[in-house]
Each structure stands twice: as structure tokens, then as C-alpha cells.
Amino acid sequence: MNYQRISLGYYALVDAFAQLDLRDVPVLAHASLRSFGWVEGGADTLISALLPNVAALMMPAHTYVTMITPLAGPANNGMIYGRRQDQNRMAEPFSPNMPADRLMGIVPETLRQRPGAKRSMHPILSFTGINVDRALKSQTLEEPFAPIRMLAENDGWVLLLGVDHTVNTTVHYAEKLAGRRQFIRWALTEQGIIDCPNFPGCSAGFKPLERDLAPFTREIQVGEARVRAMPMSAIIEVVRNRLARNPRDLLCSDLTCERCNELRK
């Protein structure tokens, strides 16, 4: 059978994103390019169409290839020490030009390479973006989600472009605010292996947030993608309420998940 997929161009995307009414707020975006169907010009067109519709654009540019699993470490840290030694041998030291992990799709890496884009320096949990210089500079090893805090303090919104809440990093920031315990991880850098405290838990159990956040969500269909935007303040409030009712809420159902099992204890 012969059928044509919807082809999306720059102007169609600009018009669609304008409906979200985010021109005056900074936005943290998470995206799956493939979810849209066919976009003429790919990730670069998607970003070009987003930029005139937001006050500032930030995306996670995380680099998991730097991560090291030690042979031993602190107890109750949601990890099995000594595992994944083969991955340790493949680990690469963080560098500012290291590509964003492929797990996050092609869009963050395309944004990072765009003229005018900056990147923060956390060896695992860096962010990239345009017009978010102060937020990026606020990140420290001790406070990896400071860029999200700064966006939230400036009425920031989260934009989910064809992805669901299991990639919504702001939920991790909200968990920390709600008092959920964080973990320590380790990263390879040019200066050797360093501690990365306040590392978040797992996000596989975040889907139930969709219903709670529905009243605060602006949703449009763009090509084949569901595009949703919601204020960070609503995410923080909803997560805080859920964890206050049940401190074991929003954990995943994978019985082998080391971090969720640790938080369930």
C-alpha cells in the first residue's frame, strides 16, 4: 500500500507552537523528533520554529558515558557496586563539547551545536540552551537542578514534544524539593573521578502525573505528535502533594530497579 506521511515545514510548526502562548516565559523542552512524523529539515527546523515562540529555550544535554560504577561505596545508594565494570572501561571523561546522550534524541544535541547556545558544566547532568546563560551558570555539582530552579523562579514552563512525563526532568527537581532522598553517582573528568551528589531517582514511574497535571496543561496535536506544555509551578505542587500523601509514590514497577527499591525500603 502506498500512503503519504504528513510532512511538516517550518511555517506549519511556527504556527502550531504559537498556539501554546509561551512567548513570554522560559521553557525547558524534552523532544522526540520522530514522534512528529516527517519534519522538513529535521531537528534544526523544529528548534528554529520553537525559538520565536519562547522567551528562552533550555534542554537537558546529559552525558551518561562519563559515569563510573565503583567497586565499593556508601550504603543505601540505589546501586550494586562492582557491576558494569565493562562500562567503566568504555567511560569517557566529560568535556564541554561532548555530545548529549543519544537517549535524549537528536534535538538537544542539535540545540547544543546551534550558534548562540551555551552549555553548563556538570559532568553527567548538563543542560544546554539559548537565552538561559544565568540558569546554566547556576548549576553546581551540589545542585545539579539549579538551572530548573532558576527557570521555575522565573515562571518557567515545561514543554513535552511527543514525549511523556517519564522524561520530565522537572519532576526530579520537584521530588528533591518534596524531600525525596537523592543518590551519589561518580563521573570521569579530566581531573579524575569526582563525586556527583544529589543524583535523582528513576523516572519510569512518572506517568500517573499526566492526570493530575491535565488541568494545568495546554495540549495541541502537531503532525503525529502530542505536544503538551505545563507550568513548572504546577509540577512542583502536584509532586509535593502526591509525595506528602504517599512517600513511595511515583516509583516504577520494575522489581530489579535499584533506585526505586532503595526508596521503597
Ligand SMILES: [Zn+2]
Ligand atoms: Zn525505577
